[in-house]
Amino acid sequence: MLAVVKSLALAGLEAQPVQVEVDVSPGLPCFDLVGLPDAAVRESKERVRTAIKNAGFDFPAKRITVNLAPAVLKKEGPGFDLPIAVGILASTGQLQGERWQQCFFAGELSLNGDIRSIPGVLSMAWSLKNMEEAGDHWLVVPEGNGFEAGLVAGIQAVPVKSLQDLVAFLQGERHIEPVAVDLEKIVRTVPVESTLDFSRVRGQHAAKRALEIAAAGGHNVLLMGPPGSGKTMLARSLISILPPLEPDEILAVSRIYSVAGLLTREQPLVLQRPFRAPHHTASTASIIGGGKNPKPGEISLATYGVLFLDEMMEFRKDVLEALRQPLEDRQVTVTRVQASYVYPADFMLVATSNPCPCGFLGDPEHQCTCTPYQVQKYRHKLSGPLLDRIDLQIEVPRLTLAELQQEEGGEASARIRQRVTEARRRQLRRLKRFGLYCNAQIPGNLMPQLCPVEPAGLKLLASAFAKLGFSMRAYDRIIKIARTIADLEGSDRITDLHIAEALQYRFLDRAYA
Ligand SMILES: Nc1ncnc2c1ncn2[C@@H]1O[C@H](COP(=O)(O)OP(=O)(O)OP(=O)(O)O)[C@@H](O)[C@H]1O
Ligand SMILES: [Mg+2]
Ligand SMILES: [Zn+2]
Structure with missing residues (x-):
């Protein structure tokens, strides 16, 4: 079955939408990743495989193909772990409900299923704000990046700690409050830092x-x-x-x-x-x-x-x-x-x-x-x-x-x-x-x-x-x-x-x- 998961790729200071297409079909077990990934994205396969197992889900012994589209855009860094994992869980029936289709995902998985911070989340949130989907989509980010995502008004940023956490949220079993940071208030209280006078x-x-x-x-x-x-x-x-x-x-x-x-x-x-x-x-x-x-x-x-x-x-x-x-x-x-x-x-x-x-x-x-x-x-x-x-x-x-x-x-x-x-x-x-x-x-x-x-x-x-x-x-x-x-x-x-x-x-x- 094919699952199409939304994500974002950084290009300089901007981020562009990426579709992570995950297909799981019968056949000899294999895991292919295509669509101009860099080395860190290719390593994603091992992290996703281990994280899914260690988080208590099944990793399918089937033929898995992941395509990051559009192929012309260079994909960098570990942030695609999360959308790939969501795609595998969705296409193997381990993720119930439709909510995952209303989300953009970016985050790195650690081997035990925890979700690690990644660079560029502020830029992703910033770019998403100007996209059509901003109104009715969530941006799911690592908990450690929640603050920076929450700085951007006009998007719903959901911070997640682990793969289990994420699945519970996506199935509507757990409520996670979107982060909203009041920048004006923070600015008013910044002390002057200086050593020399x-x-x-x-x-x-x-x-x-x-x-x-x-x-x-x-x-x-x-x-x-x-x-x-x-x-x-x-x-x-x-x-x-x-x-x-x-x-x-x-x-x-x-x-x-x-x-x-x-x-x-x-x-x-x-x-x-x-x-x-x-x-x-x-x-x-x-x-x-x-x-x-x-x-x-x-x-x-x-x-x-x-x-x-x-x-x-x-x-x-x-x-x-x-x-x-x-x-x-x-x-x-x-x-x-x-x-x-x-x-x-x-x-x-x-x-x-x-x-x-x-x-x-x-x-x-x-x-x-x-x-x-x-x-x-x-x-x-x-x-x-x-x-x-x-x-x-x-x-x-x-x-x-x-x-x-x-x-x-x-x-x-x-x-x-x-x-x-x-x-x-x-x-x-x-x-x-x-x-x-x-x-x-x-x-x-x-x-x-x-x-x-x-x-x-x-x-x-x-x-x-x-x-x-x-x-x-x-x-x-x-x-x-x-x-x-x-x-x-x-x-x-x-x-x-x-x-x-x-x-x-x-x-x-x-x-x-
Ligand atoms: N106008 C000044 N008022 C107070 N202290 C001074 C003044 N000029 C120099 N000093 C003292 O001399 C030290 C050396 O100054 P500083 O390192 O800024 O000189 P510099 O012009 O950068 O020299 P260099 O060309 O060797 O790097 C300072 O740490 C400071 O203690
Ligand atoms: Mg000097
Ligand atoms: Zn001289």
Whole structure:
């Protein structure tokens, strides 16, 4: 007898419906699985066989054929265990009633019949919400994934613990309450998690101001200075002044973590802005995404948060080059044999660097020991096109010992964060109808409409470009920084003063021009 069971397959961040056709007919016992399964799906046969037996059901000594349709779609991971098991139980008369036909199933079976969590359930729930079936179907998921499925309003997510549990539910013998999570309520109670506070950073007023602008508009930053000047400390403090995530941002970021398999029972949701600090030895695949079983990389995991590249010059040149496209597009296309997926990569880049290999170039108290050729080679790594995309370039001079000992720390992060949050609210009022959250995200075609510059500002820009030879790519970026400076000030207009401050933050472009 043939049973057709509904399931979902992940394709990037989206999920698509899959029909799991299970046919059990007389003949020599065998178990075939077709329809473009990957290795984990093929192993499903052994898990399903053992789980069915150990859960107290009969595994038929017959000819079993399972087809995952449509065949063109690559099927990955262990999530098809559950629909396959349901299909076998239904086609052998071990599952009574019709309810199973009103469900989508996704979950991994363990050998004793328990149901294990799988990656990507939030994406599945999200995609199902937009399908016709969402209204009159249940989404049956592992209990460990219940929370993430319950975040999506408009679907009925049923969490199940074991195969016995599931059969009891499907036969109407046990009631399982669909999970519904009140995201708004959770968001209201999120505490700020931060280890470093700006009040502990002495001096460095220019760098702090620039980081406040970066946080307010979501702009990219490079901190350049000699060893021990506090670059790493400043960058790591940034997280303490970033505004809280918006509820929509929480769901969008959590979907990425769900697909990457990083949501856990303890942390079922991403509530804090991500701060990703990959090591400089990291591979292109781990930073950009991809690999044999493509997964979102660090740039996607940093979405709506920070990608921190400490000692940026130490990173491999091909990694730095690969960042250029995502920095422009705010998404990344990961290509593989069967398909290519688009993942968001909407992050703030925060990088640090020494000015030269020895670190002391331009330091009044230390002699730089590098040859001009060494300095040139070092800086060449920060090629023009990458530098263009770094909106705020800041020099972080070393504090003198006296300064370090005397000067009190400055304003506390909580107060700076208030200003940043207020500036983001202003932006959101302007940007929300375009699906944007902050100035850095504004695409080129919306610039004239969203960031008109007053005549005096335009004049200043023109003369700065003529004198300093910025690239055209820098043009819009400078205006966006000016927009954020105006937002911090509570101004709707972009004046020449805002442009003048924005121009100051491109010191490297000038130094290397
Ligand atoms: N402005 C500052 N205020 C308070 N402490 C500071 C400041 N600058 C540096 N320090 C102290 O010096 C230590 C080193 O700073 P940090 O590691 O941030 O320097 P760095 O610029 O990243 O140096 P490197 O180039 O060697 O990585 C910090 O842990 C901190 O204790
Ligand atoms: Mg450092
Ligand atoms: Zn040097």
